[in-house]
Amino acid sequence: MSYPNYFEGLGVVEEQGWPQTNKVKYAPKKLGPNDIDIKINVCGVCGSDVHNSAGRWGERHFPMVPGHEVIGHIVKLGPQCSRGLKIGQRVGLGPVILSCENCESCKRGHYGSCPDLVVTYNGKYEDGNVSRGGFASHIRINENYAFEIPENITSEVAAPLLCAGITAFAPLYRNKVQKGSKIGIVGIGGVGHMGVLFGKYFGSKVVAFDVVEAKRAPVLQQLNADNFFNNSEEKQLDEAIKLYKGSLDVLLIASNHINGINWDKFISLMKFGGKIITIAEPPSNEALNIRPFSLIGCSFEASAIGSFEETKTMLDIVSKEQDLKVLVEKSPLSSENLANAFRKMDLGDTRFKIVMTDFDKFFK
Ligand SMILES: [Zn+2]
Numbered sequence: 001m002s003y004p005n006y007f008e009g010l011g012v013v014e015e016q017g018w019p020q021t022n023k024v025k026y027a028p029k030k031l032g033p034n035d036i037d038i039k040i041n042v043c044g045v046c047g048s049d050v051h052n053s054a055g056r057w058g059e060r061h062f063p064m065v066p067g068h069e070v071i072g073h074i075v076k077l078g079p080q081c082s083r084g085l086k087i088g089q090r091v092g093l094g095p096v097i098l099s100c101e102n103c104e105s106c107k108r109g110h111y112g113s114c115p116d117l118v119v120t121y122n123g124k125y126e127d128g129n130v131s132r133g134g135f136a137s138h139i140r141i142n143e144n145y146a147f148e149i150p151e152n153i154t155s156e157v158a159a160p161l162l163c164a165g166i167t168a169f170a171p172l173y174r175n176k177v178q179k180g181s182k183i184g185i186v187g188i189g190g191v192g193h194m195g196v197l198f199g200k201y202f203g204s205k206v207v208a209f210d211v212v213e214a215k216r217a218p219v220l221q222q223l224n225a226d227n228f229f230n231n232s233e234e235k236q237l238d239e240a241i242k243l244y245k246g247s248l249d250v251l252l253i254a255s256n257h258i259n260g261i262n263w264d265k266f267i268s269l270m271k272f273g274g275k276i277i278t279i280a281e282p283p284s285n286e287a288l289n290i291r292p293f294s295l296i297g298c299s300f301e302a303s304a305i306g307s308f309e310e311t312k313t314m315l316d317i318v319s320k321e322q323d324l325k326v327l328v329e330k331s332p333l334s335s336e337n338l339a340n341a342f343r344k345m346d347l348g349d350t351r352f353k354i355v356m357t358d359f360d361k362f363f364k
């Protein structure tokens with residue numbers, strides 16, 4: 001007997017498990033008055049799924065079911081749901097499924113910066129219940145953390161917008177990137193490629209950096225970046241410096257690993273008042289090693305997801321902009337395909353975002 005008493009998912013079940021996931025069954029947390037149940041159709045694979053599943057971000061609560069770029073249909077509404085969501089309606093959710101709604105961040109809609117937030121998987125509710133994510137048959141969340149998806153965005157495109165997309169969009173939008181701006185993006189994978197797309201949408205010049213040479217053609221031709229440099233090669237970095245020294249308004253660091261990054265060279269690209277913003281979290285044993293005074297004139301910060309308003313704005317833009325083409329590689333959900341996706345993402349070798357599909361065939 002499965003739903004409604006049990007949900008099924010693909011989870012990491014033991015210490016050495018990665019990248020293997022097993023089909024697991026678990027009881028959902030008790031239905032709260034404002035909770036909804038979503039039957040999942042698709043879920044994007046995020047860099048954080050790779051690091052979390054591999055145990056690189058610390059403790060895992062087994063079985064750990066990853067996935068936080070989730071699209072599905074509502075199949076149950078708690079007795080006090082009041083937003084007007086309906087059974088059968090398509091909704092999505094990202095990496096955060098609850099926040100205190102009372103702190104300074106929450107009051108401004110930036111629920112992703114709440115100190116008491118609950119993340120979509122491997123998180124803990126106040127009562128000790130563990131959250132389990134989107135590579136699953138169903139998920140139960142508070143209705144306020146579900147996003148309505150505009151009709152003309154397919155589920156495969158909508159899913160990765162809810163983590164990778166908004167994480168790249170928000171810092172560009174907040175910093176008012178526009179025509180005449182110049183931005184750089186380091187790491188053109190799931191998140192980085194969204195950065196290129198939104199940067200071009202805002203009318204800015206986009207300079208892309210990646211260590212995988214095979215991405216050069218698609219980044220220039222499909223994503224329309226203005227330039228591409230292989231940052232594993234000193235010569236190419238020097239070429240970038242020759243062309244763009246002191247000129248970037250924003251530099252997004254979107255690579256899953258930061259150990260090999262030559263910070264001095266990248267910092268020299270920044271203009272006065274420019275911002276370097278990390279939007280991907282590397283394994284916890286990789287740390288920033290920056291000489292403080294090399295940052296004179298520019299600043300360094302981190303950003304993840306965005307506010308409710310920013311997310312709605314992004315979804316609205318994508319629904320209207322025919323030219324904004326998010327590039328997804330679809331893969332039917334299975335343990336083998338998820339392991340393959342994890343391996344490819346860990347090597348940074350995707351074009352550009354992998355989304356798992358066909359959940360109804362896997363969870364019969
Ligand atoms: Zn994510």
Ligand SMILES: [Zn+2]
Pocket residue numbers: 099100101102103104105106107113114115116
């Ligand atoms: Zn809060």
